[in-house]
Amino acid sequence: MVARHSNPERRGGPVFSRAATTCGSIALVRRRHGVCGVKRGVGASDFLNAAAPADRREGTAAQVALDGEPTGVCSQDPAWASVRPSLHAFLERRLGWCRLPTVSEILYVGPAAGWGFIVVCSPEAAPRRGRTDMDRDFVMCARNVRGAKFGSEPDVTRFLVVPPGQLPRADQDQLRDGADWARTLIRHAGRSRSQFGHILVFVHGYNTSQKTVMERHRRLRGDLEALGYKGAVVSFDWPSADSTVNYIEDRVDAKRSALQLVTDGVFLFQEHQQPDCRINVHILAHSMGALVAREAFDDADDRRDLAASGWMISQMMFIAADVSIGSMSASSSSSDSLYRHCIRLTNYSNRHDSVLGLSNVKRAGVAPRAGRHGLPEDAPPKGVNVDCSDYWTAIPTDRATIGNRAHSWHIGDPVFTRDCWDTMLGTENQSYGTRVTANGKLVLRAPVD
Numbered sequence: 197m198v199a200r201h202s203n204p205e206r207r208g209g210p211v212f213s214r215a216a217t218t219c220g221s222i223a224l225v226r227r228r229h230g231v232c233g234v235k236r237g238v239g240a241s242d243f244l245n246a247a248a249p250a251d252r253r254e255g256t257a258a259q260v261a262l263d264g265e266p267t268g269v270c271s272q273d274p275a276w277a278s279v280r281p282s283l284h285a286f287l288e289r290r291l292g293w294c295r296l297p298t299v300s301e302i303l304y305v306g307p308a309a310g311w312g313f314i315v316v317c318s319p320e321a322a323p324r325r326g327r328t329d330m331d332r333d334f335v336m337c338a339r340n341v342r343g344a345k346f347g348s349e350p351d352v353t354r355f356l357v358v359p360p361g362q363l364p365r366a367d368q369d370q371l372r373d374g375a376d377w378a379r380t381l382i383r384h385a386g387r388s389r390s391q392f393g394h395i396l397v398f399v400h401g402y403n404t405s406q407k408t409v410m411e412r413h414r415r416l417r418g419d420l421e422a423l424g425y426k427g428a429v430v431s432f433d434w435p436s437a438d439s440t441v442n443y444i445e446d447r448v449d450a451k452r453s454a455l456q457l458v459t460d461g462v463f464l465f466q467e468h469q470q471p472d473c474r475i476n477v478h479i480l481a482h483s484m485g486a487l488v489a490r491e492a493f494d495d496a497d498d499r500r501d502l503a504a505s506g507w508m509i510s511q512m513m514f515i516a517a518d519v520s521i522g523s524m525s526a527s528s529s530s531s532d533s534l535y536r537h538c539i540r541l542t543n544y545s546n547r548h549d550s551v552l553g554l555s556n557v558k559r560a561g562v563a564p565r566a567g568r569h570g571l572p573e574d575a576p577p578k579g580v581n582v583d584c585s586d587y588w589t590a591i592p593t594d595r596a597t598i599g600n601r602a603h604s605w606h607i608g609d610p611v612f613t614r615d616c617w618d619t620m621l622g623t624e625n626q627s628y629g630t631r632v633t634a635n636g637k638l639v640l641r642a643p644v645d
């Protein structure tokens with residue numbers, strides 16, 4: 197614990213003893229003027245005394261108020277619980293600390309003379325100035341842990357913020373408390389007074405390594421942002437083995453992990469939204485990820501506490517969906533919950549998808565798949581099928597694809613990305629520049645200038 201000087205009035209706020217132990221980092225924040233500086237490995241009083249008098253401004257922490265929360269508490273104070281979320285939001289947004297300090301690492305938060313407030317951290321915190329969580333990738337991982345790495349078996353959900361260029365790891369730099377993670381995600385959803393915010397949850401398919409998950413996640417996020425998307429992208433990383441022969445086992449693990457998509461994802465987002473917070477949650481499910489989504493919604497309705505809450509997502513989107521056509525019928529109990537809890541379900545089909553072909557001996561079932569043949573004729577009205585077959589045949593064969601060209605072409609394709617963004621915006625089918633009606637069916641096409 198950093199000692200406060202016996203005469204705090206001398207500097208108009210808490211004064212730290214020169215005998216105090218060396219601190220990991222100290223941040224002095226000026227009201228309306230951002231951060232003065234972040235130093236590591238210096239004594240608190242030394243840093244206070246070194247601050248240039250000309251840089252000082254009138255005001256105390258009470259005026260900055262940590263987004264309206266009271267200040268002047270120590271990390272061991274009971275009031276800390278109410279201050280900590282706002283402090284984290286402030287440190288992330290204003291100071292750009294790429295790993296937020298934990299409760300035990302923050303030694304003191306309080307007013308400092310001429311400054312907004314002072315944050316004193318232990319050496320273990322070692323916050324670095326640089327890329328913030330906004331530059332990182334949000335991941336919900338339901339895999340087991342082996343050391344600091346993730347395996348391919350089901351486990352509890354862990355909430356991660358993954359640095360650029362890195363893979364998910366179960367270490368202190370990436371792991372977040374679920375509530376803190378959700379609040380940070382919501383702040384990055386791009387909501388404004390005039391626009392809804394958006395959170396897009398990507399659910400990968402079978403035989404998918406974490407390397408491939410992150411490649412698709414980052415490509416999807418980058419392509420959407422290039423179109424003006426200001427929301428957040430989250431990957432739900434369920435335990436899929438990186439092997440084509442594990443189809444049956446992956447289906448079992450998909451079903452075991454499915455409910456976590458709703459309980460630890462959709463519900464967590466809704467729980468931490470404010471009453472006036474306008475954020476739409478969408479799901480984009482690839483291949484066996486469609487099974488994960490369908491089972492998640494069905495399992496959620498089997499739990500009375502969840503079913504009674506009236507929860508909803510906005511857009512459900514399937515690409516190369518590895519679910520049977522019959523299961524997507526209005527008469528099927530398998531997808532009843534899926535349709536009930538979304539505003540619209542859009543299925544992108546491609547009859548040239550060889551992975552979903554009946555001749556693929558690695559597949560367990562023989563029922564035609566929705567990702568290859570489309571939704572059934574008796575799908576509910578909110579079910580929309582977009583046939584991508586003709587568009588896919590026109591894609592240059594030398595275009596790079598993350599995965600099988602016929603099965604995984606969607607992420608990285610500019611026309612699909614635009615169609616996906618229009619879908620999240622709630623665009624009516626007839627208003628899409630990337631769709632046309634042919635023979636009574638919606639067909640994907642390149643926009644006509």
